[in-house]
Amino acid sequence: MSSSGRRIVIVGDSIAACTAARELRARGHKGSLTMIGADADGCYARPPLSKHVLKGEAVEAETWDLCDLDITTIVDRAVSTDTENRIVTTAAGTDVPYDRLIVATGAAARRIAAPDQAGETVLRTFDDVRSLRPRLDAAQTAIVVGAGFLGMEVASACAARGIAVTVVDVDPPLQRLLGSFLSDAIVARAEASSVQFVRTNAPVALVGEPVTGIEFADTKLAADVVVTCAGDVPQTDWLDGAGIADRIGVGVDYLCATAIPGVFAAGDVAYARAASRRAPFWSNAVAQGKVAAASALGLEPTCAPTDDYFWTEILGLSIKVVGPLPLQGEPTVLEGSVDDGSALLQWNHEDGRATIVAYGMKKAVGLLRKLARNNGVPTT
Ligand SMILES: Cc1cc2nc3c(=O)[nH]c(=O)nc-3n(C[C@H](O)[C@H](O)[C@H](O)COP(=O)(O)OP(=O)(O)OC[C@H]3O[C@@H](n4cnc5c(N)ncnc54)[C@H](O)[C@@H]3O)c2cc1C
Known part of the structure; x- marks a missing residue:
């Protein structure tokens, strides 16, 4: 079948799913594209939720409009998939056939309440x-x-x-x-x-x-x-019996392909089989969304399936990290001072790679990436 005639179904409605949808159209997919997403609020960014949205500085979530993508959106929860007959079934009983499936159901907050205890507060949506x-x-x-x-x-x-x-x-x-x-x-x-x-x-x-x-x-x-705030759990219950999910999540290779032909996975639900652990961060979900989309079309991905940049904001400080984790020992201070709340730091790992951290210091991510690649030596 030509790639233009393929029916592609994405399950999930967050950054991995939306990136995959956009990439599919950008890479020339002319066939049908369906997104099944369980969140009634639609597609929005989670990182601001625990930052300025929670502080009360912003009232609404940052939402994304996919109108230009000619996409069929089904607001419902996928409850099962039959990978032999290539059908996803939703909670309302709708059967959605596919030729290629992208699993992007992310993760849910891990809860610690007793099984019959109500009223636990988490922050995921x-x-x-x-x-x-x-x-x-x-x-x-x-x-x-x-x-x-x-x-x-x-x-x-x-x-x-x-x-x-x-x-x-x-x-x-x-x-x-x-x-x-x-x-x-x-x-x-x-x-x-x-x-x-x-x-x-x-x-x-x-x-x-x-x-x-x-x-x-x-x-x-x-x-x-x-x-x-006790971690997260990959959303794989709807994949029970499909043979692609285990206790870590959905294992994928460097093309974001799962163990079942025609099924790809991206984002917090996925883990690289070579690493055996998930890396549930925004940039990774973007990278994997792009790779899964290209692979679903049988095309070469334009980026790697991992991206080791992430950021956080803690006690008024922005912390940006590029490079492998975890960090151990003392860093080299490239600029500024940690005590002053503004520093550029470098950790060297045994395998020769470096991690660069901008701690409270305004630095473009591109520069941090260059520094990490060049072991702290700035290049033009
Ligand atoms: C509050 C918060 C703050 C964060 N801040 C940062 C940050 O500062 N920096 C950073 O790098 N990362 C941050 N992250 C992590 C980042 O947001 C995630 O890595 C990213 O959202 C993962 O995207 P995803 O598309 O894989 O999955 P998710 O964002 O988890 O979305 C999955 C979507 O799939 C839907 N879904 C699940 N099951 C089904 C089903 N069966 N059928 C249909 N739909 C389903 C869900 O409703 C959900 O909308 C933060 C996460 C949270 C929660």
Whole structure:
């Protein structure tokens, strides 16, 4: 079949899905294109949700318009796929046939509530923000369970609102990925804010319904708002029995192809089989969306299926990272000073690669990429 006659179905409606849709049309796909997405708010960017949208500086999510793509949109949840007969079935019972399928169902927030316990608050969707924001408007205290990127962004939004916030985790903030050097710097910066850290090895349980606190070991903490930021879970339930998902997610090769011919995957739901772990960041979802689209058309991708750039905003600082993680040991300071909250840092890895971090320092991502490629040596 010519690629122009192919029916391509994308399941998912976020950045990986939208990038794939745009790339399919940009690379000349003239056949039918259908997107099945479960989010009633449609296509929007998640990174601002935990930053200025949660702080209250922006009211709405940043949405994307796909009108120019001649795309059929089905707002529903895919509940199963028959990869032999090439059909996706939605919750409403609609069967959607495909010649090529792109799986872009991302991840959902990992929850820690007891199975029958209601009222847990997480932050993954615009709807989550819509219900959390008015509660923060009225809150004086908050607890955040999890000191990863999302937990620290939520804590930062609370601090910016003048809320006293306690962040609970096994490890110091961001230490697992950014290492002790930057984690210590963030803890020092938090001392000047209303953010406190509590570490525990014990499992954390939510207390109350609605949730009014947490308990671990023999400690109980209460707050006006408790937010769980305990990682994410790939959305693969609708792929049960299809033979392409396992406990990590949907394994893909360098073309974003899954183990089933004609089925590709991109974004937070996917993991590179060569690495055996997901890299659930924005730039990766964009790169994989492009590669999955090209592969679905049988064309050469125009980029690699991974992109190791990500950014976060913590306690008023923008942190941009290009290069492999985790970071260990002390960096070389290329410019500025961490104590002053503005530094350009370089970590060298044993395999010869480098990671560049702009810590509170305004630097174009392109420059950071060049520095990472050239081991910290700027090129023109
Ligand atoms: C609050 C927040 C802040 C973030 N900030 C940053 C940041 O600063 N920097 C960074 O690099 N990354 C950040 N990320 C991560 C980044 O947003 C994700 O990597 C990116 O959204 C992944 O895109 P995706 O398209 O793979 O999946 P997702 O964004 O998870 O979207 C998947 C979509 O698929 C839909 N879906 C799921 N199951 C089904 C189904 N069965 N049928 C139909 N549709 C389905 C869902 O409704 C969802 O809309 C952040 C994430 C969050 C949640």
